[in-house]
Each structure stands twice: as structure tokens, then as C-alpha cells.
Amino acid sequence: MDQHRNKATILSILCMGLGQIYNRQFTKGLLFLAFEAVSVYYFINNLGFALWGITTLGETPRTSANLHEGYDHSIFILIQSLITLIYLIVFLIAYYLNVKDARKVGQLRESGKKANNFMESIRYVLDYKFSVTLLTIPSLGILFFTVMPIIFMIMIAFTNYSAPKHIPPAMLVDWVGFDTFKNLLALKSWSYTFYGVLTWTIIWAVLSTVTTYFGGMLVALLINQKGIKLKGLWRTILILPYAIPQLISLLVMRNMFNGQFGPINQYLRYFGLDAIPWLTEPMWARVTVILVNMWVGIPVSMLLIMGVLTTIPKDMYEAAEVDGATGYQKFKIVTLPMILFTTAPTLITQFAGNINNFNTIFLLTNGDPVNGKYQTAGSTDLLVTWLYKLTLQSNRYNMASAIGIIIFLIIASFSIYNYRRTKSFKEEDMIQ
Template sequence: MDRHQHRDRATILSILCMGLGQLYNRQYIKGLLLVLFEAFSVIYFIGNLGYAVWGIVTLGETPRTGANMNGDWDHSIFIMIQSLITLLFVAIFILVYVMNVRDARKIGLERENGKKPNNFKQSVRYVLDYKFAVAFLSIPAVGILFFTVMPIIFMILLAFTNYSAPKHIPPAMLVDWVGFGTFKNLVALKTWSHTFYGVLTWTIIWAILSTVTTYFGGLLVALLINQRGIRFKGLWRTILILPYAIPQLISLLVMRNMFNGQFGPINQYLGYFGLGGLPWLTDPFWAKVTVIVVNMWVGIPVSMLLILGVLTTIPKDLYEAAEVDGATGYQKFRIVTLPMILFTTAPTLITQFAGNINNFNAIFLLTGGDPVKGDYQYAGATDLLVTWLYKLTLNQNKYNMASAIGIIIFIIIASFSIYNYRRTKSFKEEDMIQ
């Protein structure tokens, strides 16, 4: 018998039909399951694969009209979703098919070396003992594929269509592919580009200011609480964490009422002292100042807790050595405390910046993106890209433009986070404190 006979036969049979190689290798239950999986897949593909390819290319051909109200008509968005589901199932089928060939070839090689193939019970036991993590993670992986990856792909595809009100909303109207037309309009068409660049500029300014103020504000509070002469430290921690413990929906809506220009208590108190009230939420400049100040109120406790935890891990020997060398309190902070805090919290600081770019709650609950700017397209003076996206989607049905903005947000956050994280000392010197 040829030395490679089992391996080659098992490989060829598994290529011809999923599971035949396993049946040849005398793994009957595994082989039968794979045969049934391929049979189900083939039946599914016969009924859906052609429709999926046609649908993803054309996005439908027949809109719903009065003449075919109860007949055959196409809904472009439903077709796109169904096509994506089918194509993702094709990807899963190809993966299982490749694994089936590799498994059959591997077992055939073991047979050539005189090893008896595992039966189904032994195979299950092997998976539970040695491949449990992979087997267990495969179930949520499939869920992530269909409930996370597919919506992302769907959003990306929408950006290359004309899916928007009032002319291209199914089923009365069909949706068509327009290539990069949406992105071109967003960055070049004056009515859209003016809004986009304005909102983008404010988003970056907001992300920088809100991150810096909350981080260094939390650093200051943590250092003050950690001083030796401070009594009742637990009480101070409890009081200062309350703004974070209260749900943002409540605290931000309360703040919105407090900063109300006409009836808010803040302007009333200013009036008692002979000071005129300020247009906290109605003037573009003061509205931006207000959201930054309120965000400090909500965000400083988070940074405080994080930095308090870091302060407890700094070896006291470093401070004692600095005192022996005659270092002042400021020098000990600059040479010992600050580098250790930044080393530990740099990844979190980057995460906070990325999170502030998408800080929907702070803007939407406090100002709703207002005050309105007349030269903006469906956006206000305090709108971030994410709140503008929300308005375009939920209020204006400009789904293609909102999808393009979503892609741009992802590119900005991913690029910034990856670039800066790889430059931090905590990434380059991750073994330093081990």
C-alpha cells in the first residue's frame, strides 16, 4: 500500500463532499454531521445564493406602487440585509469546509502512522480537555459575526448608497449605489461641508478639553485627598464620587434646568448679587463652556478613583530616596508621582479621549446640540459628530450621510487610539513593572 494512500484518499473525498473523508477514516458520526451540514447548506444556497448576489448588486428593481400594492415589489434595505446574511453564511461554510479538509488529512496521516482514529466520544472528550476555549468561544463568535460585524458592514454599505429622504426611502422608492458620492458631498458640497468641518472642529476641541479637564481635575482632587494632613479621607471620597454614582440621565437633566437662562436658579442667584444672568444654553460660546464645566462635574470622580488607586501602588521608597536627595514636594511630584501615574493611566487616558469624541449623553441630555445655527445642516452649535449622526438618522432620515459620518468617526478614533497607544511607555515597556 502506498505510504500516503490514507492521507490522499481522505483529502480528496473531503474535497468532493464534506464529511466523506471522515467517513473514510471511520469517524462515522462526525462524518455524518458534516454531510448533513453540507446538504443543508447546498439546499439553502440553491434557494438564496443567487437572490443574494442579485440583491447586493441591484438592491431591487421593482418599487411598490398602487398597481402592485399586494403583489411583488422589492424593498432595497431588506434585500441588502438578507443578502448580507447569506454571504456571511457562505463565509462560515467556506471556513467549515477548509477545516473539514484539514481534519480529514490530519486523521489520514495519523492512520498511516498506525494510530487509531478517535471515535465521536473520544473526539468530544479531546475538545473538552484541550480545545474547550476555542469550542466555547465559537458560539459567541457566530453571534458577534451576525449581530456586530454584520451591522458594521451594513452601515458601511449604506454610505455608498442614496438611502435618504425624501426621494429614496423604500418601499415606495428604491435605493441605488452611488459610490463615493455621499463622501464627496460631505466634504466638498458647501451646504454639507460647512456643517461637517464646523462640527468636526468642535468635536476635536471638545474631546481635548473634556479629557484634559477631567483627567487633571481628578489628579488634583486625588492628590489633595491623599495628603497626610487630610482627615476623614473616606468621607471625602464618598462625597466626591456621588456625581458619578448618580445616573447621568438624572444629573444632566438637573443641570440643564439649573442653567436655564430664564428660570434657572444659577441666573437667579447671580441676580440677587446684582449680576446679570448669562445665556448659558442659548449662546453658542456659553453653551460650549457650560457643557465642558458640567462634564468636569461628571468626569472628575472617575479620574479621581483611577488615580487614587495608582497612588497606593507607588513604592514609598521612591519618596524616601527623593527626600534624602533634598527634593521639594513639587520635585517629588514631578519626578516620582506624575511619571508613575502617566505610565499606568496612559491607555485609560487615550480611551477617555476616544470616548469623549462619542460622548453622546453629555451633549444630547444637556443641550440637545443646541443652540441652532442657521448655516448648519440639521446641526447645532454644540453638536458632536455622533449627535449630528443621531439627528440625521432619527429626525431627518439621511441614512447614507449618517453612515458616512459614522465611518469617519471610526477612522478618527481608531487611528488616534492605535497610534498613541503604541507610542506610550506602558506599551513599549510593558514588562517594566513585572
């Protein structure tokens, strides 16, 4: 009874496409056969090299004797090996789908139904599996252009790929296990910088998130008051910092806070006050970046919260007034819980974004002022800007990769833990 199903399954396991040919789906079977032939040819020429390369990362550095050919470039070998292994995974998935398809069609034949021809199969895919078909190409793109670079970065963290001793092709790169993480977390010259930058990153993320969120809430509540006239004008004025490209805003602010020529210090001198080292003294530089971030970030929170305020039913306020609630009590009992319920996931996202807020720090201070006790990091550097300097200025790629992994672990752990504790996750039907 299972004759067609079993035969098609066995044939498709032996060779891609044979099961489809057995089921009289000749065009589909030939396409599967062609895909396997191309893949096998590719693996014959590259799989052995990939396994050797990802294990050894090369054996022959470039010297004066082999200046133009005959040397190994560890990073190119790692990338080529990674591409081959990812393609192998894609091939195995396609092989599984080939077996599954042949078995399914064989089962249809056993029930007396006719197998679809090639055009009918295409029509079925476009009509009933259109979403899956449409997502296939972007998924492959994400696999090779997003997932693969992430895997590559993770692998770099377990090598000694850094200046000055291990930069290909003159020198080879080797696997070193967790030595990079040990140096970053325990070696004094690196750990002092890491813990200092990590502490400031967390302080920055908390302060910048709290100030922009509650600042935006305050502005939204003020504009939403009944006695405020020209609300549209106020909204327009207050949204201008967000409407102007951040690059322009931050560079203008950098000039305004210039300690010597900036207009802010010039006004202070005009009134007989001492100039403030806004960007050259570590504590003042940190205060400055938080203030400027408020200027850029408050309009975003204001827009978000103003949208939430329009969704709160007026009946809730009327009921609170009947119970004799004051304005503050209405805010505490009605407004604030509804705002937090709706915006809690966004608040978590803002915190995660501020940990990686590269633009504000880089464009405003470039991580400066310089800290002589740090390894290539300044007093306002975040982990992400320090990572940038380690990569493009110091060529410490393994350290930068290790920091990237740590940033991901911090953000992922915080976001998942806090999102699952929010009421918007636990009580999805609250406002339904």
C-alpha cells in the same frame, strides 16, 4: 505511505464528511454531510438572489399597481444578500476545517493510531479545546449581530439611501460610489456643517479629557496628602457624582442651568447680576457642557489615579527626599511619570470616548442652540449626535453612515498611533 491521508483529504474535498466516514468517524461524517446538505439547499434558493440583490438593490419600486406584493425593498434585499454572503464565508471556513480534520485523522491512522469515535472526539473538545468551543457561539453572535451591522452601515454610505427621494419601498436605492463622501466634504451646504461640527468635536474631546483627567489628578493628590483627615469621607463625597446615574445628573444639571427658571440664574439675579444664557447662547452652551462634564468625569479619573498612587513604592519618595527634592520636584520626577505611565492607555480611551460622548451633549443641550448655517446640526452637536439627528430625524442614512465611517477612522488612527507611542506599550516591563 500517505495513502490514508491523501484519500481522506480528497474525499473531504469532494464532499464534506466523506473523509471522516473513510476514517471510520461515522457520526462526525454524517453531521458534516447534513450541514453541507442544508447549506447547499439554502444556497440554491438564496445565493443567486443575493448576488443579484447586492448588485442591483432591486428593480421594481412599489406603486399603486403592486401595493401589496411584487415590489422590491432595496434595504431588505441588501440585508438578505449580506446575510447569505456572510453565511457563505462561514460555510467555506467549515469546509476548510472539514478537510483539515480529515487529513489530520488520516495521518494518525498512518502512524498506527486509532481514530477517535464520536464520544471520544466530544471528550477531547471539551477537555483540550474547551476555550475554543466556548467561544464559538459568541463569535458567531458577534459576526451576525456586530460585524454584519457594521458592514451594512459601511455599504449604506455608498448608496443614495436618504430622504426625500430614495426611501424604500416607494423608491429604490442605488449605488453611488463615493458621491456621499464628496458631498459631505466638498459640497458647501454639507461641508460647512461637517467641518464646523468636526472642529467643535475635537475641541470638546481635548478640553473634556484634559479637564477631567487633571482635575481628577488634583483631587486625588489632595486627598492623598498626609495632613488630610477623614479621607474616607472625602472619597465618599467626591464619588457621589459618579455613583448617581448619569441620566439623572445631566437632567438635573439641565434644569439648574435653565436660563429662565434655573436656580443658578435666580441666585445671580438675587445678587443683582445679569442672568447668563447658559444653554441658549452658543459659546456659553459649550462652556456649560464642559463644566458639567467635569462634574461627571472628575470622580472617574480621581478613582483611577488614587489606585495608581497606592502602587508607587515609598522608597522612591524617600530616595528623592535624601537627594533634597522639594514637594514639587517629587511630584514632577516620581509621581507624574508613574501616573502617566499607568494611565496613558486609559487617557487615550477617555479621549476616544469623549469624541463619542453622546449622553452629555444629548441630555444636556440636545445639540442646541440651533445654528441656522448648519444642516440639521446645532452649535453643541458632536459628530455622533449629528449622526443621530441625520438618522432618526432627517432620514439621511447615507450621510449618517459616511460620518460614522469618518468617526471610526479618526478614533482608530488617533488611538493606535498614540497607544504605540506610550511608554506603557514600549516598556511593558518597567514596573515588573
